[in-house]
Amino acid sequence: MNATFRDYIELLRAHDELLDIRKPVDLRDVAALTAQSDRALLFENPVGYSFPVASGLLQKRERLGLALDAPYPEIHQRFQQAMSHSIEPVLVEDAPVKEVMQQGDDVDLFQLPVPIFSTLDGAPMITAAVVISEDPEYGMNAGVYRLMLKERNVTGIDIVTPNNLRKFAERALAEKRPLPISMSIGVHPRELMGALFKASLGTNEMGFAGGLGGRPVELTPGVTGPVPFIAGAEFVLEGEIPPEGWVHPEGPFGEFSRLVGGTHRNPNVRVKSVLHRRDPIYYALHMPWENLWMSAPIYEAAAWRVMAETGVRVTAINVTPGGCCHWHIVAAIEKSPGDGKNAIAALLSIADIKYVVVTDSDIDIFDPQEVEWAIATRVQADRDTVILSNARSKPLDPSIPPSTHGVPTTAKMGIDATIPENVPRYRYNRIIYHNQGRVTLDDYLGESPAAPRPAVAGDDDMERLAARALAMLEEKRLTFSELLDAFPDSAFATVMALVGRLNERKRITLDEEGKYMPAEDA
Numbered sequence: 001m002n003a004t005f006r007d008y009i010e011l012l013r014a015h016d017e018l019l020d021i022r023k024p025v026d027l028r029d030v031a032a033l034t035a036q037s038d039r040a041l042l043f044e045n046p047v048g049y050s051f052p053v054a055s056g057l058l059q060k061r062e063r064l065g066l067a068l069d070a071p072y073p074e075i076h077q078r079f080q081q082a083m084s085h086s087i088e089p090v091l092v093e094d095a096p097v098k099e100v101m102q103q104g105d106d107v108d109l110f111q112l113p114v115p116i117f118s119t120l121d122g123a124p125m126i127t128a129a130v131v132i133s134e135d136p137e138y139g140m141n142a143g144v145y146r147l148m149l150k151e152r153n154v155t156g157i158d159i160v161t162p163n164n165l166r167k168f169a170e171r172a173l174a175e176k177r178p179l180p181i182s183m184s185i186g187v188h189p190r191e192l193m194g195a196l197f198k199a200s201l202g203t204n205e206m207g208f209a210g211g212l213g214g215r216p217v218e219l220t221p222g223v224t225g226p227v228p229f230i231a232g233a234e235f236v237l238e239g240e241i242p243p244e245g246w247v248h249p250e251g252p253f254g255e256f257s258r259l260v261g262g263t264h265r266n267p268n269v270r271v272k273s274v275l276h277r278r279d280p281i282y283y284a285l286h287m288p289w290e291n292l293w294m295s296a297p298i299y300e301a302a303a304w305r306v307m308a309e310t311g312v313r314v315t316a317i318n319v320t321p322g323g324c325c326h327w328h329i330v331a332a333i334e335k336s337p338g339d340g341k342n343a344i345a346a347l348l349s350i351a352d353i354k355y356v357v358v359t360d361s362d363i364d365i366f367d368p369q370e371v372e373w374a375i376a377t378r379v380q381a382d383r384d385t386v387i388l389s390n391a392r393s394k395p396l397d398p399s400i401p402p403s404t405h406g407v408p409t410t411a412k413m414g415i416d417a418t419i420p421e422n423v424p425r426y427r428y429n430r431i432i433y434h435n436q437g438r439v440t441l442d443d444y445l446g447e448s449p450a451a452p453r454p455a456v457a458g459d460d461d462m463e464r465l466a467a468r469a470l471a472m473l474e475e476k477r478l479t480f481s482e483l484l485d486a487f488p489d490s491a492f493a494t495v496m497a498l499v500g501r502l503n504e505r506k507r508i509t510l511d512e513e514g515k516y517m518p519a520e521d522a
């Protein structure tokens, strides 16, 4: 069997990234305790419940690296490979999650230890369910959608955003048929990440999860419904979205945006069975950072992919935490004329991305100060910004004006912070200190004797040196710094004085790049 959720918990324990809490805990404390812990938490004794609760497993981004056996900054590459070498899931009969099952009237979702997160949440929400659905035309789809506890066998499901599950549910609603779904809770982060990817309609994201692990995800046939689920999950709910439409109030909830979303109208889910392992661990995925750290590499993978189509040479891509790992991309490129704008056009085409900055490759795009510096020094707003109106949006963006009809759209903006073509390159010369890299502070500290320094030249020598400098400048224009290097045996004061002498006699002048040249050439 593939590595499972509990294998991942053991991996965290082995790396001292997991803290076991043995004292009884009230579920109302779980979120606040998880937020203050630098380790993932396993609450072994939630008061009033029979199952332990794990939370904060992916609260630190390095822990995602552990799960996928790759340093966090390289995960997007792993995901790209998984996209181009996806491995379709297989059906297996051996499914530990089928060890215990309640169905029909025995279903009682209130036995699940689902904690409350933020003070404004409408109710406890299941946050880590990989929801699998099937459409007669498009086949299998997987995604993660939160499920708000409502009744013993009813949850809400948040499919306000225009994603593929929403499409499946709309199609089922149009035909007045329920949409069967399965919800696997407590799966390996690889399976969560696969589901999280917004693939095009008709692509089964469990294939990406397989690609990530190098082996197919093992699904097992549904018991009370037609939709399979993840065989190694801790819990599974089987149920359906009745053909009622977006009519039930759902939310608010502390969202990936780090804000509390509003109350939405959403469909409900009618749960027909609850399956679990004999000793299951409930996973309370903690919002927002567990969601965010998984999201950035996925958008980065998508960004590398669209850029590959453009022919623009990209050197780095950063989906920033400040943009909630969903909305903002900064990309560095080796620019040919026009590439900045092409890169913006490509990156803004990615669903959800609403703000793009493209810089040259000399900018460290993982340092926000460098990016701001590029914007400050390379951008003219009327020339270098691109604004698109009425693009597809993530409706959870609170800056979008309320829509009176349908799903709201968004404006998107790109900033081309590459060095413009029509500006002389020397304007972008960075400060390099004279003798940078050639002297160290150590040379001037401690007991070692000071290096011998040449004496300042006398008047005769100065005349001779000034004549030599002038002859050099007749050959080639030189900066002051280059003149210093041209007279290594002369004191700094000598070089300053000889340049001053030539200035006073109006024999030399500066060109526009700051190089000295004979005055008669000017």
Ligand SMILES: Cc1cc2nc3c(=O)[nH]c(=O)nc-3n(C[C@H](O)[C@H](O)[C@H](O)COP(=O)(O)O)c2cc1C
Residues within 6 Å of the ligand: 127, 128, 141, 142, 143, 144, 145, 146, 147, 158, 159, 160, 161, 163, 164, 165, 166, 195, 196, 197, 198, 199, 285, 290, 291, 294
């Ligand atoms: C923890 C977590 C919770 C999520 N909750 C929701 C949600 O409630 N509603 C939603 O539309 N997307 C949610 N997402 C994002 C979707 O899973 C993601 O957009 C996915 O690609 C949608 O898949 P689909 O286009 O195949 O339907 C969540 C993601 C994570 C990681």
